[in-house]
Amino acid sequence: MVTLAEVAQHAGVSASTVSYVLSGKRSISVSTRRRVERSIRELGYHPNAGARALASSRSNIIALMVPLRTDMYVPVMMEIAIAVATTARTHGYDVLLLTGEEGPDAVRRVAGSGLADGMILMDVELDDGRLPLLRETDRPAVLIGLPADTTGLTCVDLDFKATGALCVEHLAERGHHDIAVIGEAPAVYERHTGFAERTLDGLRGRARELGLRLLHRPCEGGYDAMAVTLARILDERPGTTGFVVQNESAVEPLLALLRQQGRAVPEDVSVVAICPEQVAVQASVRLTSVAVPAQETGRLAVEQLVARLGGRGGDEIVLIAPELTVRASSGPAPAP
Amino acid sequence: MVTLAEVAQHAGVSASTVSYVLSGKRSISVSTRRRVERSIRELGYHPNAGARALASSRSNIIALMVPLRTDMYVPVMMEIAIAVATTARTHGYDVLLLTGEEGPDAVRRVAGSGLADGMILMDVELDDGRLPLLRETDRPAVLIGLPADTTGLTCVDLDFKATGALCVEHLAERGHHDIAVIGEAPAVYERHTGFAERTLDGLRGRARELGLRLLHRPCEGGYDAMAVTLARILDERPGTTGFVVQNESAVEPLLALLRQQGRAVPEDVSVVAICPEQVAVQASVRLTSVAVPAQETGRLAVEQLVARLGGRGGDEIVLIAPELTVRASSGPAPAP
């Protein structure tokens, strides 16, 4: 391995000069800089990460903690993770992938060992066990998701409350009065994942304001579960003409079942989904949807964290405004 | 931050003794070990990763390069990534997440800087640009996928050729003669991703041996593409009774279209999928399938790499034997 000292010797300067060329923390004459850069190129020099971390006590690594669960829609996680990784690189950071498996201890280990300069946590629960540990460490952290107590923490998330409201508004505008919400799996509500509850708040709040009837039913993904759920809904509220779906793996089953029952979309019933763009476009009926902005979320999380790491304070809470795209799955309510 | 020296002082021993307690590289008396361990606990000591890496020239980090593409089935990638991360932890390694974005340079950067001790590459193409660089570095690497030239590289993958053969055999045993293969998107074949071509080899080879007719059609995911593809297939080979699908996002559309056309599964046509277990089970018809063993793949890749890192040579090529699970989507061919 080529070292700084060798580069310095090759360029005929001192080691510190090479270091300053690399970091730009002191001014260097153009001629010297060029000479050094040339040596770096010719020798194929790469600074040693460990030595750098030791001397500067910054590792230039961001830790990303992904959940271990598989009951969440995985592509979204992946998209966020990839957005985090690529955005991090543009700021000179690498990303360490931590799974939930290790539990809260991972926070202590990574912070304590100086492995990472900061962390990003995905799938944060309302009362997340990692938060106290996070507050103890001096390292900055950004949460993707919104816990109950956000003091001292930066959070990034889609504004799910506004999302819920937006879906209801859309259906209301088209004259629907009876709306059913196909929610996430019951387990998601049971562990109080914030986004699911906040969506529900938004849905219910706006429904009340607009005088609509709203029925909420959690639903595991898949055909069988969806069939049961749908039957129950139509039994309780036969007049339901609007659906809001917030469970990607229930989308296609719902469409299939409606078709099977002879209920045309959007002529008889309208469906609004809260899901990634791709799902909405690739579904058997192109779905009117509010997109879950995975990339945007990952990017913002990194940018907040980098701001914090650079001493610039970021915002406390960054809520991404929802956008509803009208496609083929929603239309005016049928005449009664 | 607590340092080794502070622990040593607290325990009344020298720094090197603490280091040896931690690494176990020299024998330490039980009493001393206990005293040191106690101090470590009481002070909440975590070894500094940078210092460690510098002194030992091993970072205890594995780099995982995931593809940037989104035309592959993402959940599989995610599952592999998570399996890699958790398996790595059990061997004392952390995982650095690299995206394809940075390109082959990432290999040079990570190897050159000593950031990672070894790498795992996902979605390796037959003639992958990263391979020459990989061979240049002294760091061991494991590929997930099988390139054309494997000299000097360790590879882990499902045995896709055997997988293809297995699918054909299954259909042949049930009396099907005309088989259609719904393949991955054309782009996947165009960039010569090995697994797709090897599957095809296996399918074709066995079909020839068993005297079956085989039609292969690449297919983008989604309903529209699938509709076109299916129409073409049935046009060319109206007698087709067996389908092999190797594109997760074509599975559900295919089932829906068959249903729509009044072709019952499995009474009229049989469908065999090559997909993750979860997709097979959650589909609208429970699918006879060969599982893509994502977790197993990730785990094996890490174990191969760790073996290499520990000086033990691993195998050159590890092919996972396919397993076909019979479910509800395949049955005897209909009488002609």
Added chain:
DNA sequence: GAGGGGCGTCGAAGCGCTTCGACACCCCTT
């Protein structure tokens, strides 16, 4: 022409750990 202030460069002191050789000590053997 002396003093002041940038600018560009250097030397040296660590950063916190691993690891090697040295050595003290004890228990056996002869």
Added chain:
DNA sequence: AAGGGGTGTCGAAGCGCTTCGACGCCCCTC
């Protein structure tokens, strides 16, 4: 009783980099 071989511990020398203070030089100002 002397020698030999473990065993357990220590001290010191780095690992390759960053960073701080120092210093020489040149240009400007009064």
